[in-house]
Amino acid sequence: EVQLVESGGSVVRPGGSLRLSCEGSGFMFDDHGMTWVRRAPGKGLEWVSGLNWKSGNTDYVDSVKGRFTISRDNANNSLYLQMNSLRVEDTAVYYCARGPTSARPLWFDVWGQGTTVTVSS
Amino acid sequence: NFMLIQPHSVSESPGKTVTISCTGSSGSIASNFVQWYQQRPGSAPTTVIYEDNQRPSGVPDRFSGSIDSSSNSASLTISDLKTEDEADYFCQSYVGSTVVFGGGTKLTVL
Numbered sequence: 001e002v003q004l005v006e007s008g009g010s011v012v013r014p015g016g017s018l019r020l021s022c023e024g025s026g027f028m029f030d031d032h033g034m035t036w037v038r039r040a041p042g043k044g045l046e047w048v049s050g051l052n053w054k055s056g057n058t059d060y061v062d063s064v065k066g067r068f069t070i071s072r073d074n075a076n077n078s079l080y081l082q083m084n085s086l087r088v089e090d091t092a093v094y095y096c097a098r099g100p101t102s103a104r105p106l107w108f109d110v111w112g113q114g115t116t117v118t119v120s121s
Numbered sequence: 122n123f124m125l126i127q128p129h130s131v132s133e134s135p136g137k138t139v140t141i142s143c144t145g146s147s148g149s150i151a152s153n154f155v156q157w158y159q160q161r162p163g164s165a166p167t168t169v170i171y172e173d174n175q176r177p178s179g180v181p182d183r184f185s186g187s188i189d190s191s192s193n194s195a196s197l198t199i200s201d202l203k204t205e206d207e208a209d210y211f212c213q214s215y216v217g218s219t220v221v222f223g224g225g226t227k228l229t230v231l
């Protein structure tokens with residue numbers, strides 16, 4: 001069964017850091033680009049960051065550039081999102097999602113169940 | 122900036138057909154593929170339509186997608202509505218390498 005499982009969400013104070021993880025199983029990670037998408041309370045889905053699995057090329061939404069870093073661990077079929085300088089407006093459920101090819105995903109065919117990040121003082 | 126505009130909410134009765142629109146704010150929506158995602162309360166999103174009108178395996182054929190270039194819109198049509206179709210639906214496309222989601226439509230089946 002193809003599966004993505006996120007972890008690492010927590011309550012953190014503004015200015016703090018968190019590292020989210022996404023472990024994949026049931027498919028060849030090398031064959032798929034990966035992304036992070038979030039949904040803030042009462043809002044819609046927002047693309048956060050994407051990664052081309054083979055080349056390692058990355059991109060970010062403007063609001064997180066310079067604060068968030070997407071990375072991968074091929075050996076462990078894992079995707080990460082290092083989040084620094086967190087803001088209240090980063091509060092959301094964060095989903096990792098798989099692209100249909102190894103390129104940086106432009107759409108998503110498999111989603112994880114999400115992990116909750118709450119930034120509050 | 123390119124945006125995808127969806128109605129905030131729609132409602133329809135079980136057994137009926139509903140169509141959710143997704144209008145591109147600029148350019149041609151037909152230039153890049155449109156996807157549709159369903160998100161039930163408390164659950165993760167799932168893909169119900171990809172590449173304008175393709176259904177992933179496991180998605181019933183009650184779900185269909187289309188593009189109307191004249192109105193610069195994509196549409197998701199759900200026929201024979203069931204109570205389990207009640208969810209938020211998001212269209213999604215891209216401009217260059219930038220992924221764009223619509224604001225989402227809450228479908229109520231009552």
